[in-house]
Amino acid sequence: MQNEKITTAPSGYLAFFLVLLLIAAAAVSFIWEQPIIGAVICIVNFVFILPGLTIVNPNESKVLTLFGKYQGTVKQDGFFWVNPFTVKKKVSLKAYNLNGQQLKVNDSVGNPIEIAAVIVWQIKDTAKAVFAVENYLQYVNIQSEAAVRHLANSFPYDHIEDENASITLRGGSEQVGLLLVQELNERLERAGIEVLEARISHLAYAPEIAHAMLQRQQASAIISARRLIVEGAVGMVEMALQKMEEKNIIELDEERKAAMVSNLLVVLCGDKAVNPIVNTGTLYH
Template identity: 30%
Template sequence: MNNVDENRMPQNQGALGLFLVILVTVVTGGLVLLFGFIIVNPREEIVILRFGKFVTILRKQGICWIHPTGRVQFRIPTRDMTHDIAVTTVLERNGNPIQISAIVVYRVEHSYRAALEVDNYRKFIEDQASAVIKRVSSQFPYESADHNEPCLKRENQLVTNAYIADLQEAVNAAGIRVLNVRLNDLTYAPEIAQAMLMRQQAMALIDARKTIVEGAVEIVKDAVERLEKAELRMSDDQREQLICSLLVVICSGERAQPVLQIQPSHHGKTRT
């Protein structure tokens, strides 16, 4: 009887051990199966590494399965993204300090570079964009009297292209494509803002005066031609006096007050 019981105990222990092995295998396999699933969202790519070695890039949206052991994944969005460059003080081409901010629109086109070639692609483009804004802004004047000359105030397409080209060259290592760069805020620095405002007012006054003088010359020329066509003959002195009077009336900033010149006539007899 004792021999029978002793034979059953090893059999029970063997069955229990087999059960535990099967249970552990099932649980472990279930966890591996569960944690191996990866969801790829729209406009997103996932760079997969295993034990520090590049494996693949998941681009097709949906559910994928990759063995989780030693796996590291980097999710890289491929949507259009924006970066707001904070207001910073730079020197424009003429050496005047200005405050400028901008918005950069970009997209990741090479997820491998964005994940592995740089430490943090977002921080990378932020740092590069700030440096590019300062460097390119120093190549153009804040404003220009010549409308054909590119300047920052009018945001000429040549200026925008210069920002994009310079920034694109700086972020190529991160696999980023720069779509657009737009100035968000552009003003003179506070220390020279008042002086520049007075300068702008003076330039506006000069331009206004030039326009008035040009118009006055055309009006006087037309008046003289009409008088000649009407056969109203005038001497050279009278013509000069008329032109001078018309120019004074038209170009004067105040209301003109007419003055009539009276030449007295002398009557009487001459004593001998």
């Protein structure tokens, strides 16, 4: 596999000045009626000097090949002169944004989900990007889609599906992003591409199960809320009985104590307001 080789090219200003001199010399030759000399000067100028002039813009590079052999890469920005017979391929070193399309895949427990990712990448090795793959832009798109699919298949959507999962797609966005960057760098290293950042931009259940999963989440939320309410109510009833015993407010037998506990739990755990009933008679009637 071809590795990048940085090359330093001479300044192009001297060559450009020479081009101007040769143009002037050719003009003088034609004026002095020396067409052969003028033609030779023009051939030398437009075949051997002028085609070698090249401009490298900031955050760009020129990959040079001579008769099918890699000569090096010019990464320094400026105006240069290189071998006029080399093929100069421009390769951008700027960061690219890939807004991946929404993919329909199954998570680790088999639920169909929709997922998409935003990936920031740039070329690190120009030689690999040009010579190791046919089209590095297409290569990035395909490998990114494969990495996102593999990531979605590796983790559950949420803890509802797998309570023992340490990482979920919905709850572990930071960890999932780091894992996605790691996998993408491994896949794209062949093309000399480095992934700077990757984030999940879209995550949802597939439409065919979205309504059922919403109901499941609502039911889970209700159960969790009820569990918390019951735990709090039991603690309050226990505290009430303990305070009454400490202050000798009233002595209750086991039957009446059970009735009181039942009434308090109904009041504390009910989801509607209760209407108090005043008992003016004896407790045992």
